Amino acid sequence: MASKHRHSHGDVPVVPDALSAEEAANLAFASDQTLTKHHFTEGEHPIVRIEHLNKSFDETKVLRDVNLDVWPGEVVVVLGPSGSGKSTMLRCINLLETPTAGHILIEDQEITGQSKTDVNKLRREVGMVFQSFNLFPHLTAKQNVMIGQTKVLKRSKEDAEAEAMKQLTAVGLADRADFKPPQLSGGQQQRVAIARAVAMHPNVLLFDEPTSALDPELVRGVLDVIRDLAENSGMTMIVVTHEMDFAREVADRVVFMEDGVVVEQGVPEKVFDHPENARTAEFLGSIG
Amino acid sequence: MSHMHENAMTRGESHHTRCVPALALALSVALVLVATLALLPVSALAMTTNKATARPNEDGGSGVIGAMDTRLTWEGTVGDDEEVSSITLSLPEGATFDHASTRITVLDGLNRTSIDGTATSSGNSVDVQFSEGIPAGSLVRLEITNMQFPADGGDYVVSGGYTTADGQSHVLDDSAAITVIANTPLQAAVSWLDAQPWVAAWNSNPFLGMFFKPQLLLTSFASLFPGWLVCLGIVLACYPFAIVLGLAFAMLKTSRHKVLRAIAICYINLLRGTPLFLQIYIMFFGLPMVGINIDNNVLGVIVMAVNSSAYLAEIFRAGIQSIPQGQYEAAASLGMNGFQTMTSIILPQTVRRVIPTVTSDFITSYKDTSLLSSVGVMELMMFSKNLTTTTGNITPYMAAAIYYLIVTLPLIKVVGIIENNIARSERGGGPRPKRRAVAGASQQASKAEEELTASAEVSHVEAAKPAADVFAALSAPFVSHPTVDLGGVADGE
Numbered sequence: 207m208a209s210k211h212r213h214s215h216g217d218v219p220v221v222p223d224a225l226s227a228e229e230a231a232n233l234a235f236a237s238d239q240t241l242t243k244h245h246f247t248e249g250e251h252p253i254v255r256i257e258h259l260n261k262s263f264d265e266t267k268v269l270r271d272v273n274l275d276v277w278p279g280e281v282v283v284v285l286g287p288s289g290s291g292k293s294t295m296l297r298c299i300n301l302l303e304t305p306t307a308g309h310i311l312i313e314d315q316e317i318t319g320q321s322k323t324d325v326n327k328l329r330r331e332v333g334m335v336f337q338s339f340n341l342f343p344h345l346t347a348k349q350n351v352m353i354g355q356t357k358v359l360k361r362s363k364e365d366a367e368a369e370a371m372k373q374l375t376a377v378g379l380a381d382r383a384d385f386k387p388p389q390l391s392g393g394q395q396q397r398v399a400i401a402r403a404v405a406m407h408p409n410v411l412l413f414d415e416p417t418s419a420l421d422p423e424l425v426r427g428v429l430d431v432i433r434d435l436a437e438n439s440g441m442t443m444i445v446v447t448h449e450m451d452f453a454r455e456v457a458d459r460v461v462f463m464e465d466g467v468v469v470e471q472g473v474p475e476k477v478f479d480h481p482e483n484a485r486t487a488e489f490l491g492s493i494g
Numbered sequence: 495m496s497h498m499h500e501n502a503m504t505r506g507e508s509h510h511t512r513c514v515p516a517l518a519l520a521l522s523v524a525l526v527l528v529a530t531l532a533l534l535p536v537s538a539l540a541m542t543t544n545k546a547t548a549r550p551n552e553d554g555g556s557g558v559i560g561a562m563d564t565r566l567t568w569e570g571t572v573g574d575d576e577e578v579s580s581i582t583l584s585l586p587e588g589a590t591f592d593h594a595s596t597r598i599t600v601l602d603g604l605n606r607t608s609i610d611g612t613a614t615s616s617g618n619s620v621d622v623q624f625s626e627g628i629p630a631g632s633l634v635r636l637e638i639t640n641m642q643f644p645a646d647g648g649d650y651v652v653s654g655g656y657t658t659a660d661g662q663s664h665v666l667d668d669s670a671a672i673t674v675i676a677n678t679p680l681q682a683a684v685s686w687l688d689a690q691p692w693v694a695a696w697n698s699n700p701f702l703g704m705f706f707k708p709q710l711l712l713t714s715f716a717s718l719f720p721g722w723l724v725c726l727g728i729v730l731a732c733y734p735f736a737i738v739l740g741l742a743f744a745m746l747k748t749s750r751h752k753v754l755r756a757i758a759i760c761y762i763n764l765l766r767g768t769p770l771f772l773q774i775y776i777m778f779f780g781l782p783m784v785g786i787n788i789d790n791n792v793l794g795v796i797v798m799a800v801n802s803s804a805y806l807a808e809i810f811r812a813g814i815q816s817i818p819q820g821q822y823e824a825a826a827s828l829g830m831n832g833f834q835t836m837t838s839i840i841l842p843q844t845v846r847r848v849i850p851t852v853t854s855d856f857i858t859s860y861k862d863t864s865l866l867s868s869v870g871v872m873e874l875m876m877f878s879k880n881l882t883t884t885t886g887n888i889t890p891y892m893a894a895a896i897y898y899l900i901v902t903l904p905l906i907k908v909v910g911i912i913e914n915n916i917a918r919s920e921r922g923g924g925p926r927p928k929r930r931a932v933a934g935a936s937q938q939a940s941k942a943e944e945e946l947t948a949s950a951e952v953s954h955v956e957a958a959k960p961a962a963d964v965f966a967a968l969s970a971p972f973v974s975h976p977t978v979d980l981g982g983v984a985d986g987e
């Protein structure tokens with residue numbers, strides 16, 4: 207509703223108000239049972255709720271009424287052709303983009319239309335791994351993993367360092383802790399970036415094509431790290447990727463996007479082996 | 495001349511009164527004497543000091559340097575009716591005859607008379623007792639070797655007195671002044687240069703003598719030194735302010751608020767769009783007109799700081815905007831606020847990127863302090879201009895050039911090194927892990943490896959070209975000339 211007031215220019219879609227937490231939880235509980243392998247219980251609330259999300263860049267409509275609920279601990283893989291709005295959706299979730307209309311709720315908190323400081327607080331809860339790593343090149347791997355902890359979470363240097371070493375060990379880069387990003391391979395950089403995001407202990411971790419910028423031989427190491435997180439960390443993850451085998455393996459749910467809308471979603475076996483939508487089938491056929 | 499005659503006449507009179515009782519005779523003799531003296535000033539009644547000279551020191555060039563052994567030559571003529579038995583010569587405090595030895599020469603007309611004597615030194619005077627009286631009209635020459643003039647330098651006269659055979663003491667005329675150069679290592683060096691044949695040959699070339707006269711180069715260095723300190727002082731004092739101001743205006747110019755942006759744009763464009771020379775004139779002549787009087791050096795610092803800040807603002811803005819958007823997004827995704835993002839992510843990277851350009855700007859500012867000479871700031875240009883005016887030689891300007899270069903050349907080198915380092919780290923080379931030569935490997939093998947590494951280095955440099963070019967583009971406009979616009983890279987708005 208706040209977005210309606212803020213974006214008065216252009217033809218802003220009119221969307222209903224966000225559902226109440228109970229209402230949304232009940233609806234999602236009913237609809238998502240068959241769509242995900244993730245186990246959730248009645249009365250549980252989705253951790254991320256996307257309702258009627260619309261995003262336009264000037265006249266270009268990039269997201270058109272996207273609706274999606276993600277359960278705590280669920281691993282959602284988003285597929286779709288390039289330009290379908292996958293990145294834009296992820297970026298809306300941590301407000302790197304401001305939605306034009308619609309609602310995003312994290313733990314039933316509406317994130318759209320918040321003050322500056324609240325945005326920063328929200329972003330601690332939502333980690334992001336970028337396609338182009340975006341490590342801080344002037345800091346060592348360890349410092350990259352520490353800086354958010356010390357500056358944002360105000361952890362002590364010792365605690366931050368211990369956590370950094372723990373996460374770097376988890377991604378297999380303890381011995382590269384004092385290297386600066388330019389001295390690391392792309393795969394190593396992306397693993398440091400994952401460690402950096404995980405060290406903040408976010409509730410939700412977003413991956414935007416984490417292996418697309420990597421040389422083929424480096425992809426595997428990064429996927430192994432993400433798979434390990436998906437299977438063992440219990441963290442809620444939304445992963446945009448083109449790695450189909452990986453998607454099939456780790457996803458609790460696969461979401462297929464096309465032209466700014468969620469065209470199809472479901473458990474990986476269903477979407478991959480028996481796609482209902484013609485476009486999904488075509489896309490999977492062309493990729494696989 | 496006339497003064498000397500008068501002096502001689504007075505003495506002659508008094509002398510005569512004592513010797514001849516008849517006043518009339520005395521008067522007539524005096525008249526004759528006056529007439530004679532007018533014609534022959536040399537033949538005096540009392541002992542006269544003809545000359546006193548000091549020989550240049552060994553290796554001392556043409557000058558006499560204080561506190562160094564030299565030879566003082568004193569000549570006097572014994573008065574007509576006198577017989578001199580001793581002479582005392584004195585120099586001002588600081589001179590010393592302590593290790594001197596004295597040679598006596600007495601000439602009667604053209605004949606050398608052999609008269610011995612003993613010289614006794616006591617500090618700044620020497621007393622010579624002759625073995626027999628020196629007859630009237632004789633020329634006495636005392637050559638005192640291994641004596642020293644005072645270290646301070648200045649014009650010194652030899653004074654003293656003499657005793658006649660009848661035991662009377664008389665005062666000697668002061669000699670003409672002897673110019674003594676203060677004894678500094680610099681003077682010693684200059685004097686040494688004066689004495690070198692190759693220096694003479696060098697200076698006989700009109701070009702070399704006019705632009706690179708060694709002696710003047712040396713003295714110029716000494717005289718220009720305070721001016722050089724003023725230049726350095728001004729640029730070093732102004733630069734921290736320029737950096738802070740520049741950063742502030744860079745922030746304003748990238749601000750979201752239109753008014754702040756407009757203020758920054760006005761400030762930057764006005765200062766970059768007018769010559770520093772004009773800005774100096776406006777401030778130095780304008781402020782006193784409205785009753786604001788600021789010390790020249792301080793005002794120089796202010797003007798330079800304000801001027802530099804405009805250039806630095808553009809450099810910083812370009813640097814900040816050259817940091818990829820992904821860096822802001824990564825910082826944001828960690829929950830950093832704008833201030834944290836700026837101070838711990840963006841600015842540290844900006845600093846690395848702008849160091850070459852800022853250094854170039856520093857070089858420019860340092861050179862531009864020369865413009866302050868036009869408003870009376872006693873900096874390098876001012877000193878060298880004055881020195882060139884007094885010597886009529888261009889060498890002081892060359893000395894000034896050297897003073898500028900000893901700062902700028904190393905900095906230019908530093909800029910190059912930093913640019914290379916940045917290019918290398920941007921491309922991902924970084925300091926490579928140390929590779930140890932395999933144990934037991936021959937010298938030859940490890941040398942080959944070195945060469946391999948070296949050639950690999952070369953190809954890396956080639957690979958780094960695009961990155962280096964970006965920085966060259968960013969800094970090039972400053973390297974060549976300060977007032978050239980930043981051009982596409984920096985002004986890409």
Ligand SMILES: Nc1ncnc2c1ncn2[C@@H]1O[C@H](COP(=O)(O)OP(=O)(O)O)[C@@H](O)[C@H]1O
Pocket residue numbers: 263266268286287288289290291292293294295
């Ligand atoms: N900042 C932007 N300004 C204008 N158009 C954008 C911007 N970001 C993305 N787009 C457009 O939005 C569409 C969806 O982009 P994106 O979300 O990146 O797709 P995907 O990640 O699925 O490939 C594309 O057509 C893209 O050109």
Ligand SMILES: [Mg+2]
Pocket residue numbers: 292293294414415
């Ligand atoms: Mg994308």
